[in-house]
Amino acid sequence: MKEYVTDDIIYALATAWSQSALAVIRVSGEGCKALLSTRFSRPKALKEAKNATLVHGYLHDSKGNNIDEVVAAVYNEGHGYTLEESIEFSCHGSLSVIKEILREFAKLGMRSAEGGEFTFRAFLHGRLDLTQAEAVQELVVSQSDRSRTLALGRLAGSLKDRIASMKQQLMTIMAAVEVQLDYAEDELDEFVFPREKLVTLIASLKQIADTYQIGKLYKSGARIVLAGSTNAGKSSLFNLLLKQDRSIVSPVKGTTRDYIEADLSIEGIPIRLYDTAGLRESEDSIETEGIKRTERLITEADLVIFLIDSTMVDHIPQEDDRTIVVYNKSDLGKAPKGKLAISAQSGEGVDRMLSEIAKRLTSGFIPSSDDLLVIESERQFQLLSAAYEALSRALILADKDIPLDITAVELGEALDSLGQLTGEVTPADILETIFSGFCVGK
Numbered sequence: 351m352k353e354y355v356t357d358d359i360i361y362a363l364a365t366a367w368s369q370s371a372l373a374v375i376r377v378s379g380e381g382c383k384a385l386l387s388t389r390f391s392r393p394k395a396l397k398e399a400k401n402a403t404l405v406h407g408y409l410h411d412s413k414g415n416n417i418d419e420v421v422a423a424v425y426n427e428g429h430g431y432t433l434e435e436s437i438e439f440s441c442h443g444s445l446s447v448i449k450e451i452l453r454e455f456a457k458l459g460m461r462s463a464e465g466g467e468f469t470f471r472a473f474l475h476g477r478l479d480l481t482q483a484e485a486v487q488e489l490v491v492s493q494s495d496r497s498r499t500l501a502l503g504r505l506a507g508s509l510k511d512r513i514a515s516m517k518q519q520l521m522t523i524m525a526a527v528e529v530q531l532d533y534a535e536d537e538l539d540e541f542v543f544p545r546e547k548l549v550t551l552i553a554s555l556k557q558i559a560d561t562y563q564i565g566k567l568y569k570s571g572a573r574i575v576l577a578g579s580t581n582a583g584k585s586s587l588f589n590l591l592l593k594q595d596r597s598i599v600s601p602v603k604g605t606t607r608d609y610i611e612a613d614l615s616i617e618g619i620p621i622r623l624y625d626t627a628g629l630r631e632s633e634d635s636i637e638t639e640g641i642k643r644t645e646r647l648i649t650e651a652d653l654v655i656f657l658i659d660s661t662m663v664d665h666i667p668q669e670d671d672r673t674i675v676v677y678n679k680s681d682l683g684k685a686p687k688g689k690l691a692i693s694a695q696s697g698e699g700v701d702r703m704l705s706e707i708a709k710r711l712t713s714g715f716i717p718s719s720d721d722l723l724v725i726e727s728e729r730q731f732q733l734l735s736a737a738y739e740a741l742s743r744a745l746i747l748a749d750k751d752i753p754l755d756i757t758a759v760e761l762g763e764a765l766d767s768l769g770q771l772t773g774e775v776t777p778a779d780i781l782e783t784i785f786s787g788f789c790v791g792k
Contacts, residue, residue: 356471359385361455362463363448364791370443375451376791377460378436378468383424385458386437390422396437399424409439411454418447432468433475466788470781473773480773480784481509484727487788488569496618497568500724508723509730510772512558517768519551520741524761527754543748552741558725559734564712565726571620572711575647578657580628583678586694587657588612588625609643617708624651653710655703660685674710676703729784730771737767 359379365372377386387393391408399405405422423438430436441447456462466487473483485504492498504510523544530541576584589595592612610625626644648654654673660683669675677685678694685691690706692699725731744760769775 355461356474359460360463360467361452361460362468362791363452364438365443367445367448368443369445373441373443373448375439375441375448375455376431376436376463376468377439377455378430378432378434378463378471379460380427380435382435382437382460385460386422389454389458391416396422396424401426401429409441409451409454411450412457417450417454418442418444431477432471433477434471463790464786465790466785466792469788469792470785473781473785479507479510480781481513481727481730481771482507483773484730484784485509486792488726490789490792492569493571493620494568494615494618497620497726499618500565500568500726503723504725509558509725512554512723513768513771516551516554517765519547520761520765520768523547523551524758524765527758527761531754531758543754545745545748548741548745548748552738552745555734555738555741558723559731559738561715561724562726562728562731562734564715565724567619567711568724569726571622572652573622573624573647573650574653574655574707575624575626575644575651576655576657577626577629577644577648579659582628582657582659583694584625584628584657587655587678587692587700588623590694590697590700591623609647616704619708619711653707655707659683660691671710674703674706733767733771737764737771740764740767 357380359377359382361375361377364374364376383397383399387396389409389411390396390405391410392405395405395407399422401424403424405424407420407422408416409418409420410416418441421440423440425431425436425438427433427435439451441451452462469478469483469486472478473480478486482505485501489498489501489505492501526541526544576588578584588610592614609627612623614621614623624647626647627641629641629644651672656669656673656675657678658675660677660679662683674690677683677689677691680691680698681693681696690699690703692703694700725734740760740763744757744764747757747760766775773781
């Protein structure tokens with residue numbers, strides 16, 4: 351990759367660039383222990399430190415003036431995050447301290463790392479495959495417990511292992527085809543194409559690819575709009591879900607003139623929730639503008655919760671894939687039989703409503719804590735889809751008794767796509783795109 355040089359020593363702040371109790375500065379590259387010992391109060395202890403040990407001391411400048419008291423976590427070659435010789439310094443989180451340490455490291459001739467460069471080195475040295483490297487960034491940006499758990503599963507190798515298994519199945523199929531192609535004119539037993547194995551493999555690929563929409567949902571979240579007529583209880587429900595008084599609740603109609611938004615999590619899905627102006631005819635220009643904004647939000651929402659006052663049922667909207675009709679004030683009036691009924695005052699029925707929201711957003715598929723193989727990378731989805739389509743074409747060719755050499759081409763296309771998934775045959779420009787999106791220090 352043109353951006354990354356892999357035979358020098360790199361450094362970067364691995365924690366946030368802000369004042370804090372502690373900060374971590376990461377250094378990686380052959381010879382970093384010897385070089386950094388020239389700026390460490392205990393040079394011999396640092397140079398001779400065993401792998402995965404901590405060394406306490408002071409970092410100082412070229413004149414011997416102490417910069418800060420630090421603890422150095424030392425990793426010898428073949429260990430640590432990058433599998434290179436590396437040191438991670440824990441120092442005080444003063445911005446002045448951090449700047450001075452980084453300035454001194456630059457003076458020593460080390461290079462400031464690019465975004466994702468430590469993870470790139472870990473990938474190059476075989477500590478991570480490409481699916482695990484992507485999981486690192488996915489874990490960093492996860493917005494909910496569920497998203498974090500799914501990313502952690504991929505980092506632990508759940509997707510890597512599944513892809514390896516599928517590649518092995520594919521190579522078994524390809525081996526049978528290649529033997530027939532190489533020895534077609536010899537006296538071999540009658541060839542039977544391994545159709546059942548191919549069908550099973552195609553189903554496995556589709557099963558994983560189909561999780562992409564769910565993974566993207568847990569990563570990016572969904573926008574939910576609370577809509578309905580004035581005084582249907584939208585603001586009360588908004589406050590109840592947030593567990594705080596964010597919206598003004600009043601018996602006076604038209605209190606909410608503009609939308610209010612806030613973030614929360616529903617069954618592990620990051621949600622941006624909107625409380626909106628009540629829908630009605632109004633001559634008030636400000637309220638009318640609020641209603642227009644509500645209508646715009648409704649068209650843009652992933653899901654609309656349309657609240658109806660159970661005590662004043664008038665217009666009932668048509669429920670569809672994007673709309674859930676909910677009857678509020680169940681403590682005061684009855685909802686039609688079989689309909690969702692809640693009380694935004696007491697909380698009655700809200701759990702059922704939340705379950706319906708999660709079910710609707712995920713199309714009924716909610717991964718359990720044991721089901722960690724969900725993808726959220728568009729790159730992975732495209733490659734899985736490409737492998738699936740190539741194998742589907744191969745199956746059609748085999749069923750039509752097309753010459754095996756043509757079928758073999760499709761099998762090879764699928765194997766190439768699976769190789770790109772893990773990074774075995776991924777072009778350099780793709781690698782650059784992936785790792786350049788990481789934060790500096792990762």
